[in-house]
Amino acid sequence: xxxxxxxxxxxxxxxxxxxxxxxxxxxxxxxxxxxxxxxxxxxxxxxxxxxxxxxxxxx
Numbered sequence: 001x002x003x004x005x006x007x008x009x010x011x012x013x014x015x016x017x018x019x020x021x022x023x024x025x026x027x028x029x030x031x032x033x034x035x036x037x038x039x040x041x042x043x044x045x046x047x048x049x050x051x052x053x054x055x056x057x058x059x
Contacts, residue, residue, distance in 0.1 A: 018049065021045060021048075021049065025037055025041065025042075025045055029041070
């Protein structure tokens with residue numbers, strides 16, 4: 001955040017949000033299904049983390 005690489009947000013809030021994403025994705029596939037997280041799910045998670053829900057492409 002201090003380098004301007006991402007929005008200036010409360011670091012603790014961001015940390016808990018990212019941990020929550022990882023926790024529930026892991027629970028859904030690894031814990032409940034005993035499977036590997038599918039590649040398309042991982043790709044979508046990374047897209048969401050880096051670009052949010054905004055439908056417009058960020059340039």
